[in-house]
Amino acid sequence: MQANSEEYCELCGSPIHGKGITMSYEGSIITVCNSCYNRIRKHAVIVKEDNKKSETQKKTTPKPPKMADTELEIVADYYKIIKNAREQLGISQQQLAQKLKVSENIIKRFESGKLKPTISQARQLEKILGIKLVTPLENEESEKEFDETELTLGDVVNIKEGKK
Numbered sequence: 001m002q003a004n005s006e007e008y009c010e011l012c013g014s015p016i017h018g019k020g021i022t023m024s025y026e027g028s029i030i031t032v033c034n035s036c037y038n039r040i041r042k043h044a045v046i047v048k049e050d051n052k053k054s055e056t057q058k059k060t061t062p063k064p065p066k067m068a069d070t071e072l073e074i075v076a077d078y079y080k081i082i083k084n085a086r087e088q089l090g091i092s093q094q095q096l097a098q099k100l101k102v103s104e105n106i107i108k109r110f111e112s113g114k115l116k117p118t119i120s121q122a123r124q125l126e127k128i129l130g131i132k133l134v135t136p137l138e139n140e141e142s143e144k145e146f147d148e149t150e151l152t153l154g155d156v157v158n159i160k161e162g163k164k
């Protein structure tokens with residue numbers, strides 16, 4: 001293992017060859033060269049090497065792959081599922097729109113696949129229609145999240161307009 005960068009003595013400023021000595025000296029933690037260590041050792045306390053190592057390891061250890069249980073997405077054929085379930089229940093797009101508290105146009109766009117429901121809308125649709133629309137997202141794709149945020153904002157506007 002090579003040192004990633006050359007260390008310099010924090011007392012005399014000369015490069016430290018090999019391992020520096022990390023010490024607690026006059027209230028601060030410093031890394032010093034051997035000669036400075038010999039000079040100040042009576043007044044300083046060596047900081048345990050273990051502490052330093054574990055701290056560095058925490059920073060450099062790559063994160064283990066997360067189980068993305070919070071990441072959710074809408075199933076690809078959501079529009080078919082919504083349309084089929086709505087028709088089976090025998091309710092109109094308008095009725096579904098009222099239940100979901102959105103404009104009828106939103107339902108039309110859902111069912112034509114032009115507009116993807118937001119996660120919260122999909123959750124409501126799941127309850128209303130007794131279907132499954134939300135599925136856990138396996139790989140982390142944050143860009144999709146952004147798209148959904150934009151849709152949410154657009155839908156809020158639509159809801160407001162539809163109520164007027």
Ligand SMILES: [Zn+2]
Pocket residue numbers: 009010011012013014032033034035036037
């Ligand atoms: Zn020194």
